[in-house]
Amino acid sequence: MFNAFTETGPGSGATAAWQTQCPFCSVQCKIRLEEGPxxxxxxxxxxxxxxxxxASEGRLCVKGQNAHQHAVSxxxxxxxxxxxxxxxxxxxWAEAIRAAVKLLAASSERYxxxxxxxxxxGSLTNETAYLLGKFARLALGTKYIDYNGRFCMSAAASAGSKTFGLDRGxxxxxxxxxxxxxxxxxxxxxxxxxxxxMPYFNRARENGxxxxxxxxxxxxxxxxxxxxxPVRPGTDAALAAGMLKVLIEEGLIDEAFIAGRTRGFEELQERTLGQMTLAQTAAVCGVDEASIRQAALLYGRASTGMILTARGVEQQTDGHLAVREFLNLVLATGKIGRPGCGYGAVTGQGNGQGGREHxxxxxxxxxxRSIANAEDRAYIASVWGVEPEQIPxxxxxxxxxxEKIHRKEIRTLFVMGSNPVMSNPNVALVEEGLAKLDGLIVADLFLSETALLADIVLPVTSYLENAGTLTNLEGRVLLREAVRPAVGEARDDWDILCEVAHGLGQGERFRFPSAEAIFDELRRASRGGLADYSGITYERLRREEGVYWPCSEEESSSGLMFEQDFAHADGRAVFSAPPQTASAPSKSVSPDYPLIxxxxxxxPHYLTGVQTHRSPVLEAREAAAFLELHPSAAKRLGVRDGEWVRIESEAGEFYARSRLTPKIRADTVFAPMHWGGVQNVNRATLPELDPHCKMPGFKTTxxxxxxxxxxxxxSRPHAASVRAPQG
Known part of the structure; x- marks a missing residue:
């Protein structure tokens, strides 16, 4: 059942070993876990x-090397x-399920x-992500479901969908x-x-x-x-637009590609040529003009090229438009759909890609599929055996x-595999809102900051104990087998959903004996959709290691997207030509709040640290939050290296140890996001959202x-020091 095997090494005795997969970042490296003396x-x-x-060619970083430590904590x-x-x-379990059903049913019946x-x-398996959506919409009948991937990939996802007609990392x-x-x-x-x-990029450099x-x-x-x-935070859109201006003026655009495979370039060209001068762009971005020009020429003159973005560009209140400005560069030079070319959004969470697809x-x-599209709703209703009107x-x-919780419009919350009290902006509002709930139910591995506030806590299995598929950053679907039995009374997250659904009278639609059975329904539900998994099976994943989507029963993807057509109905990609947005969010700095x-x-750490803080090796590498600031800024503020500092915004404040470094802009400070309590950086993050994708501006407060x-x-920077009673 657990895919274990035994090896014998010279003089070392028998060793049990398992093949598993890292639970952390989007590379999803494979692991050989060995038990020995x-x-x-x-x-x-x-x-x-x-x-x-x-994907990783056998490499493993320090997090993967120590991932098992939290699983056996x-x-x-x-x-x-x-x-x-x-x-x-x-x-x-009987008491907990009854209590959860009672809470959920009472809110629904009353309000x-x-x-x-x-x-x-975004770290849930595809099977659990799929079932959670079905659970919300059928078992609960609610339209209110979202997930922490909103804070990770939403800007790139919405930009890719608008530009290409499809979002894939x-x-x-x-x-x-x-x-x-x-x-x-x-x-x-x-x-x-x-x-x-990194070795992929090192090899690219070695190749010139x-x-x-x-x-x-x-x-x-x-x-x-x-x-x-070293761009000023929040000015990435202006920087990319300035680079495009150089490309157009230098004649470094691919006119044949533009004419044959895109639309909207004329409007973009008119906007670009009439926008700020390169000198003005340089002043806004805090980067010298020569460097912007050099970057544009290096990219424009290259016969092949790639652009990759991640949260630094995307976690802004204009993150959607910033990504689209970079996509304009890709399309204008025709660097997509052929080897050595393309765009990549570097997915953060382990299943950030698959988690947003199902x-x-x-x-x-x-x-x-879009929940607003009548045909999409009808198809999913046919798979689920309901009428389309039954899907909220x-x-x-x-x-x-x-915000709805804070206004008491949402009265009961079910949280699975997330820690919203730490990951959301404007933490004070979140804490106040959760305290107002009639009921909070949390399914997790540990007593996270959110679980500590819960009325019901449900223990789930870890990555070593829960089988399922995950989709890595390049769209490769991978199967992660269970290799160890569950700890204590912990249960698979999907199994918990099935039992709660049964208690709510919806058991017939949630009869799944295994993760593979859920995946079989997911395959049918995805058939014909943009993210088509219908041609992928567990048997095939075991045989081939991983399979790229889209993959129908008739055709599999090579992994290289858009070789002939884009996913819009006319097969063309779409340029974006919004009004120039070079007035970056950093303009909101003031004498009262002068730093970004x-x-x-x-x-060493991952997301809100719920798992990595339980690893002694990883915790020893970075045990507390810090604030990076430039020595010149520190001198002006009277801050010494290593002392405690208070960081205040209009939303709130947090605390960290100062860490002076010349490797950051003098107008910018940086804090990691992995600590809770008074060291939670999101106590200061403002609640403004990108109007296109609802991404908070984590990077520009x-x-x-x-x-x-x-x-x-x-002395207690993280909830890791709070142990669950083991009774």
Whole structure:
């Protein structure tokens, strides 16, 4: 059942080993997990090493090497808990399911089905993401479902859909990267966030490629670049538009590609030529004019080229338009649909790609279908055995759900595999809202910051115990087998959904004996959709390692997208020509809030740290939050290296240790996003949203910084120190 096998090494005795898959970033590296004698003392220990696969080629970063540590942590939730007299106490599964059903049904009966909200996650398997959407819309009858991927991929997803007619993380294969003559990495720090991909880019450089990094910080990725543009946060759209102006003026556009495969260029050209001068663009972006021109010429003159964006570009209140400006560069030069070319949105979460394809997003149905499209609704209704009218319409985005909770329009919330009290902007409002709920139900591995507030906590299995598929950043669907039995009374997340649905009287539509049975229904639901998985089976995944989508029963994708046509009805891609938006969000800095706060990841940790803070090795590498600031800014503020600082915005404040470095702009500060409590950077993040995709502006919050005494909660920076009672 658990796909284990035994090896014998010279003089080492028998060793049990399993093949599994990293639960963290979107590369989804394969792992060989081995159990052998402990290095110290008696007993056995688990060790991980990279296993050969097409994405990471057998490489494994420090997170993957230690991922198993959280899965075997003593802090794992081992049984359900119910809040009684203000405390979470042990309960049986029967009690917990009855209590959850009672809460959900009571809200629906008293206030209507839309009084219940469902909040998912981008690390759930495709099977669970699919079932969560079906659970919300059929078992609960609510339109309010969204997930934490709203804060990860929504800007790139909406931009790709508008430009190409389809959203997929990479439009090229990872193996194509060394064929590119020029690569632009905009707002992505691959060396820390997806380090196992860096060898692809190193090989491209060895082949003569020019690497351009656009980032306000001089990161490890920037250190490997030929050209680094330290852009002012929030001005990426202006920078890309300025580069396009250079390309047009220098005649470095592909007129045949534009005429034959796109529409909208004339309007864009008129806007571009009439916009700011390059000198003005340089002043807005905080980058010298010569560097902008050099970047444009390197990309424009290259015969092949790629542009990759990530959260640095996308997590802005104009992130959708910023990505579209970079896509304009791709289309204007015809660098897509052929080897060594394309656009890539570097997916953050482990199943950030698949998680948004099959129905846990507010406006989508399985197969990347639109919930507003009558034909799409009718098809999914036929798969689910209901009338189209029984499927609710579109809901709202993740943060907008928090606002509805705060206004008591949503009265009960079901959270699965997410930690919204940390990941949302404007944390104070989120905490106040969750406290107003009639009921909060959380399914998780640990007592996260959100689970600590719950009325019912349901323990779920870890990545080692729960089989299912995930889709990596290049659109390759992968099967992750279960390799160990569940811990304690923990249950698979999809199994929990089935049982709650049964309690709500919807059991007939949720009879699935295995993850594979759910996937078989997902295949049928996705058939004919943009994200067509109908030709993928578990048997095929075991045989071939992974399969690119779209994959129908008749045809499989090669992984290289848009070789002949784009996904719009006319087969053409669409340029974007919005009014010039060079007046970046950073213009909102003021004498009261003179610095721009941007946030992001550090190598040892993942998302809100619920899992990685439970790994002793990873926690030892970075045990607390910090604030990077330039020495000149620190001198002006009277801040010394290593002391506590208070970071304040109009929304709130958080605390961190100062970390002085010349590798950041003097007008910018950076904080990682992996710590809770008083060190939660999102206590200061403003709630403004991108109007196109509802992405919060995580990268552009105006703040002030001052020295302070150690905050009261500093000794407990993360909920990891709160253990579930094991009774």
């Amino acid at each position: 402990a290095a110290v003392g008696s007993g056995t220990a688990l060790r991980a090493r990279g296993d050969d696969n097409a 003593r802090e794992r939730l081992r049984y359900p808990m119910i809040r009684r007299e203000g405390r979470l106490v042990r309960a049986s 209507g089905p839309d009084a219940v909200g469902v909040y998912g996650g 990479l439009t090229f294969r990872l193996s194509d990267i060394p064929q590119a003559d020029c690569i632009i990495l905009a707002g992505t720090n691959l060396a820390e966030c997806q380090p196992t991909l 490629a020019a690497i351009i990094v656009i980032d306000p910080r001089s990161t490890a990725t920037a250190a490997a670049a030929d050209l680094h543009l 129905g846990q997003k507010a406006d989508q149905l399985p197969g990347y 319409g579109a809901g709202v985005s993740a943060y907008e759900m928090m 706060l941007t946030n992001g990841r550090v190598l 105006p703040v002030r910084v001052s020295s302070c005494a150690a905050p009261g909660e500093a």
